[in-house]
Amino acid sequence: MVARSSEVRQSAVRHSASPGVGGRRRRGAGRLAGLGLGGAALLVLLTGCDVGKTFGGFGWPQGGITPESHRMYDLWIASCIAALAVGVFVWGLIFWCVVRYRKRGNDLPVQTRYNMPMEFLYTIAPILIVSVLFYYTAVVQTDVTKTTKNPDVTVEVVAFKWNWQFNYRDGQGKDANTVASVLGTSxxxxxxxxxxxxxxxxEETSKDVVHSFWVPEMLFKRDVMPGNIRNVFEVSSLDAEGAYVGRCAELCGSYHAFMNFELRVVSPQQYDQFLAAKRDGKSTQEALTAIGEDPYASTTKPFNTRRDTANFNPDDVAAGAGS
Known part of the structure; x- marks a missing residue:
């Protein structure tokens, strides 16, 4: 009887001790998960507004020269931070569950099926996240695409294979007059x-096929459509003077890759002088020289058309002799 009672007491001691050990382990795992989430949140808070610069813009180009480009960049950075926060939270829950509910025997852990508060949470939370992202996306998109009745400058962008013409207009729409023009050549x-x-x-239009007007530093591009379609967009201002390469961003034929132009941003006084010189009949190069600017593009160069040699029908080869 004594031996039997001592065995019972030892068994009771073992069973009573095990919950305490498990509780300490659970508390330790919870603390680790909390530290991980807190560290991630602290990292985001410490980086603050420099988080985009710290991580290279998360793939979004930096250095925009318009307020619209800055708004789109800020939206992108905020979306990335939100996605990282959600990801860190989900990863934290996964690792916590792996540690907290790892197998300790043959008994199943407590099941959470038909837990209405939890099901309500993981149904409503994604809807709230998507709704917030949709709201700010709609706000930024509306702001970027809005137009005004009386912009300071109106430019008609005419695309054709494989070059550009820029017409400075005295008003909006097809009926406005062109007061000066810049035409690209080979x-x-x-x-x-x-x-x-x-x-x-x-105001964009095309003479032949679909092209696309794109200046990378504006972080914005618009298709240039043929026919009666005039694709219109505005920028509220250009913030930095300089020379910026412009490209066609829509595959439009053999020389699509060489269909470039240059955006030259100058002071308002220089712009007025340039436009006055163009109105007086000066060429684009002469007008640029008059305001102290380089007369030729510095960010890109013309493509080689190979028109300076008779490469398609050499003069020194007899007809029908081949090459």
Whole structure:
């Protein structure tokens, strides 16, 4: 009887001790998960507004020169931070569950099926997250695509295979008059001169196929459609003077890759002088020289058309002799 009672007491001691050990382990796992989440949140808070610069913009180009480009960049960075926060939280829950509910015997852990508060949480939380992202996306998109009745500068962008023409207009729409024009050729890259601190309206049309007007530093591009379609967009201002390469971003034929132009951003005074020189009949190069700017594009160069040699029908080869 004594031996039997001592065995019972030892068994009771073992059973009573095991919950305490498990509780300490659970508390330790909870503390680790909490530290992990807290560290991730602290990292985001410490980086603050420099988080985009710290991580290279999360794949989004930096250095925008318009307020619209900054708004799109800020939306992208905020979306990435939100996605990382959700990801860190989910990863934390996964690792916590792996540690907390690892197998300790043959008994199943407590099941959470038909737990209405939890099911309500993981149904509503994603809807709230998507709704917030959708709201801010709609706000930024509306702001970026809005147009005004009286922009400071109106430019008609005319695309054709494989070059550009920029017409400075005295109003909006097809009925406005062109007061000055810049036409690109195979030998000279067209230069679009625009001022800082003024709103600019772009009215785009194509002479043949679909092209795309794109200046990477504007972080924005618009298709240039043929026919009666005029694709219109505006930028509220250009913030930095300089020369910026422009490209066609829509595959439009053999020389698509060489269909470039240059955006030259100058001061408002220089822009007015440039436009006055163009109105007086000066060429684009002469007008640029008059305001102290490089007369030719510095960010890109014309493509080689190979028109300076008789490469398709050499003069020194007899007809029918081949090459």
């Amino acid at each position: 030998e000279v890259i067209p230069i679009l001169v625009l001022p800082t601190g003024r709103s600019v309206r772009f």
